[in-house]
C-alpha cells in the first residue's frame with residue numbers, strides 16, 4: 001500500500017527556526033502548513049516557497065483559535081519571539097504565544113490526533129546553578145525579572161504539554177533549544193551573533209556586555225533542525241536538550257568573529273543586562289543516546305555561511 005504524504009503544521013514558519021524546519025520537512029516529503037503573524041518573523045524567510053505545491057501559508061496569530069480543514073499528522077509549535085531584546089519590547093505577546101498559543105496548538109494536535117512538538121528553551125534553566133545543564137535540572141528563574149516573560153511562558157508551555165499528554169494522551173515532544181545561529185537570523189534582533197557579525201562587517205565597535213566572561217555554546221541551525229526532526233520521530237515524550245556543547249566566553253566569541261571577518265573592529269564593554277545567565281552549555285547525553293544525534297557543523301564552517309548571509313544584509 002502506498003503510504004500517505006504526512007502533513008505538518010509549523011507555527012512561526014516565517015521565523016528563523018520555523019523556516020529552516022519547514023524547508024527540512026518539505027525536503028523529507030511532508031506537506032507543510034506554515035503559520036505566522038510576522039511579529040518577529042519575515043516574509044523573506046519563506047519567499048522561496050512561493051509556488052511550492054506542498055506548502056501553504058496561513059497568516060494567523062496562534063493565540064487565537066486555529067481552524068484547519070483536512071488531516072494533520074504533526075504540529076510543530078515554534079511561534080515566539082526568541083531574542084531578549086524582542087521579548088523585553090513585547091513581553092505580553094511573548095507570554096501569550098507561549099501560553100495561549102501553546103494551548104491552541106495543543107488543541108489542534110488533540111483534535112487532529114497529531115503528534116505535537118513544542119520548541120522550549122535553555123532559558124527554562126534560567127541562570128543555571130548546574131553546569132552543564134542536564135534535562136533533570138529544574139532551573140533558577142526569576143519570575144519577575146525582565147526575562148521572566150519568556151522563561152515562565154516556556155515553562156508553562158512545557159507544563160501544559162505534559163498535561164495534554166497525561167490527560168488527553170496526546171503524543172507530545174519537548175525540545176529544549178540552546179543558542180542557535182545561521183542564515184535568516186534577523187540582523188537587528190539584538191542577539192549576540194547578528195550583533196557581533198554586523199558590527200564586525202561594518203568595522204563598528206563590538207559590544208561585549210559585562211566583562212565578557214559569561215559563556216554560551218552555539219549550534220548551527222542545520223544541526224539543530226536535524227535533532228528536532230529526530231526527536232519528533234522518536235517515542236520519547238520527556239524534554240531533550242538540543243544544542244552544541246562547545247562552550248566559549250563572549251570575549252572569545254568576539255575575537256573569533258573579528259578574525260573570521262578580518263574586521264578592524266575594536267571591542268567595547270557595555271553593561272551586562274539584568275539576569276543574563278553567567279554560563280550555559282547543554283549536556284547532550286540524552287540526544288546522543290536516544291536520538292543518535294550529535295552536532296556535525298564546526299563553528300568555523302557555520303560562521304562562514306552565517307557571515308556570507310549577513311554580508312548580503314548589512
Ligand code: UDP
Nearest residue numbers: 084190191192193195207208209214250276
Ligand atoms: N551579548 C553581548 N553583546 C551583544 C549582545 C549580546 O555581549 O551585543 C551577550 C549577552 O549578554 C549574553 C550573550 O551575549 O551573555 C548571548 O546573548 P543573546 O542575546 O544572544 O542570547 P541569550 O543567550 O542571552 O539568550
